Amino acid sequence: MAENKQAPQQDETLDNLNNSLTSAGEAIVKNSKMIGWCVGGVAVVALAVLAYIFFVQGPKTEKSITAFNNVEATAANDSLAAVEYKKVADEFGSAVGGNLAALAAGQALYEEGKYEEAIKYLQQFGGNGDEAIQAGAICMIGDCYVNLKKYDEAISYFDKAIVAANGNGALIPRYLDKKATVFAAQKNYAEALKCYETIKKDYPKYSTSYNVDAYIEREKARAGK
16 A cells, blocks of 8 residues: 555656756757756756656655554554554654554654653654644644643644644544644633634534533623624
8 A cells, every 4th residue: 555655656756857958959959059958967966866756765655654564463462563653653754654653653643642752753753644644643743732732832833733634524624623722721711712703603513512602701700892
């Protein structure tokens, strides 16, 4: 499955190189000598990129996925999992397995209450093409900051999670709800009220899952409205 995710990236790289070579070829008539140098340079870059993809990224990706899967299969508890996922993330970095290990390490560290360290690994996660997972990882950073009582940072990450959710009607109201809770903790009742009113207005299906009107009335009273 991970190999399928790599293929589009390779195709995109090759397409970009082909576009560069095509553009260079069309301009030869205008300046053959200069374009000759450019085409030569692009050809060298093309060979370097292809060599990197097939001889470096390929094996590294495969090893990283194997390492990640080994942790998935053998880790007995969150504490052990966190240690092993961290090793994979540190060793393989942005390779597929290393990237997934960073997310898993962040989640395991969060469950252990190691919020500062969890933030480090969650920030290392570079996404996997799934907007919901990306938004969830960003939201978890916000949750870490809430537990550290760094409320401004938490709100900032909940806002980033809302953007990353890209209109997802199941996720965005959850993040707005979290924002409202943090604003209330800061005694910023007017902003908490805005969050609840947005949930009621823009996400009616979510608002029926709990009594949002009660929260709206509570924040209105607190805000003196």
